[in-house]
Amino acid sequence: MQITIHRGINQIGGCITEIATDKTRILIDLGQNLPKGNVPSDDNMANKENIEDLTKGVNAIFYTHYHGDHVELFKYVPEGIEQHIGEVAKQVMLCKYEALIHIPEDAPVKVEDIQLLELFKTFREKQEIPIGNIKITPYFVSHSACDAYMFLIEAEGKRILHTGDFRDHGYLGKGLMQVLEKIILHKGAIDVLITEGTMLSRSTEKVLHENDIKLNAIELMRQHKYVFVLCSSTDIDRLASFYQAAQETDRSFLYDNYQKNVLNIFTETKGAIYKLFRFDNGYYYKHGHKKQLDILKGKGFCMLVRPKHYDQIKELLTQLPEEQTLFIYSMWSGYLNEGENQKKEYVKIEKLFKGRVKRLHTSGHATPEALAKVCNLVNPTTAIIPIHSEASSNYANLPITEHLRQKIMTTSCSIDSVNIGINQNSTN
Ligand SMILES: [Zn+2]
Numbered sequence: 001m002q003i004t005i006h007r008g009i010n011q012i013g014g015c016i017t018e019i020a021t022d023k024t025r026i027l028i029d030l031g032q033n034l035p036k037g038n039v040p041s042d043d044n045m046a047n048k049e050n051i052e053d054l055t056k057g058v059n060a061i062f063y064t065h066y067h068g069d070h071v072e073l074f075k076y077v078p079e080g081i082e083q084h085i086g087e088v089a090k091q092v093m094l095c096k097y098e099a100l101i102h103i104p105e106d107a108p109v110k111v112e113d114i115q116l117l118e119l120f121k122t123f124r125e126k127q128e129i130p131i132g133n134i135k136i137t138p139y140f141v142s143h144s145a146c147d148a149y150m151f152l153i154e155a156e157g158k159r160i161l162h163t164g165d166f167r168d169h170g171y172l173g174k175g176l177m178q179v180l181e182k183i184i185l186h187k188g189a190i191d192v193l194i195t196e197g198t199m200l201s202r203s204t205e206k207v208l209h210e211n212d213i214k215l216n217a218i219e220l221m222r223q224h225k226y227v228f229v230l231c232s233s234t235d236i237d238r239l240a241s242f243y244q245a246a247q248e249t250d251r252s253f254l255y256d257n258y259q260k261n262v263l264n265i266f267t268e269t270k271g272a273i274y275k276l277f278r279f280d281n282g283y284y285y286k287h288g289h290k291k292q293l294d295i296l297k298g299k300g301f302c303m304l305v306r307p308k309h310y311d312q313i314k315e316l317l318t319q320l321p322e323e324q325t326l327f328i329y330s331m332w333s334g335y336l337n338e339g340e341n342q343k344k345e346y347v348k349i350e351k352l353f354k355g356r357v358k359r360l361h362t363s364g365h366a367t368p369e370a371l372a373k374v375c376n377l378v379n380p381t382t383a384i385i386p387i388h389s390e391a392s393s394n395y396a397n398l399p400i401t402e403h404l405r406q407k408i409m410t411t412s413c414s415i416d417s418v419n420i421g422i423n424q425n426s427t428n
């Protein structure tokens with residue numbers, strides 16, 4: 001068995017992992033390098049030629065979730081290669097791409113990308129998928145995306161667990177340890193654990209449970225009648241937090257067309273299982289519509305905003321009493337703080353509110369404590385490979401047992417009939 005970390009040992013995002021036997025090759029994720037602030041992604045793999053080279057002989061590609069740093073290079077994959085993603089994740093991706101194709105200046109989405117996306121095969125949780133002599137089983141994980149999975153990969157008598165991006169402080173996060181213990185480990189030991197380690201280099205961030213985001217939002221809404229929220233349009237947990245807070249404080253929940261389409265998908269799929277993920281009671285905001293504005297002025301609102309709404313927000317603010325308005329910034333602080341990751345369009349919106357701003361966010365990634373808990377529980381027999389991290393070597397500082405510490409691999413090696421290849425120049 002051969003495991004190759006093409007990218008991810010020393011960077012967050014741009015993940016590409018390969019698992020191969022003598023007969024079969026699969027890839028887990030084919031992500032694009034994350035852009036830095038307003039500078040587009042610098043990624044020498046983002047072209048047909050290099051992806052054709054990388055995927056030569058690959059039987060199938062499996063995506064853990066729909067974030068660009070895990071899936072975006074799908075568009076360069078030759079048509080004959082199977083690409084697999086969660087059922088709901090595919091719907092959300094299609095929705096996003098169909099919205100983006102109308103604004104070519106924002107993102108270079110082509111009709112062919114959507115056609116390729118439509119060919120994606122989909123899977124459900126716990127569905128065993130045979131590809132040659134490899135068996136892949138997806139298990140749900142909580143993340144800042146909907147329909148995210150970790151993968152159990154079984155082949156040649158070995159069992160590998162690839163966690164993808166995950167956390168245990170989301171609404172459905174506590175199910176993680178149970179699935180690991182009662183299902184995955186119950187059937188046998190894991191040999192190699194490939195795990196994310198995003199927060200190994202972001203340890204100063206305060207981590208709240210998603211439910212605390214909701215409680216804080218309720219508090220802020222009680223103090224402010226008109227609340228504008230900037231959060232990810234595809235983060236189901238966060239959207240649920242603000243939606244629930246709006247319901248609790250009896251105000252209108254407002255969105256645009258694209259956000260409405262995404263929320264409809266969530267309501268029809270995950271909402272059929274969990275009441276928390278139903279978004280039935282929201283409204284499309286019609287800018288300049290006097291009658292709607294009168295109602296909103298009386299009732300108060302929580303409005304989801306995006307950078308494209310800048311002019312709208314600016315105008316709307318002139319019609320509202322300043323002291324009752326608030327901007328809640330609910331994304332990673334790096335996008336707003338000065339520095340290489342800063343997004344100018346977010347700063348522009350923030351400035352409109354002249355200091356009436358509250359930051360309310362929690363990470364989509366596992367805390368160091370959660371990483372240690374997973375590692376100690378999984379207790380892999382052969383190796384631990386930390387990826388999706390700018391500080392993979394910090395993994396050794398986690399409170400894990402000494403014999404596990406010895407198993408952390410960040411360079412290529414061969415152990416217990418598993419060849420592990422780790423590309424150190426993974427930034428390109
Ligand atoms: Zn990621």
Ligand SMILES: [Zn+2]
Nearest residue numbers: 065067145165
């Ligand atoms: Zn992610």
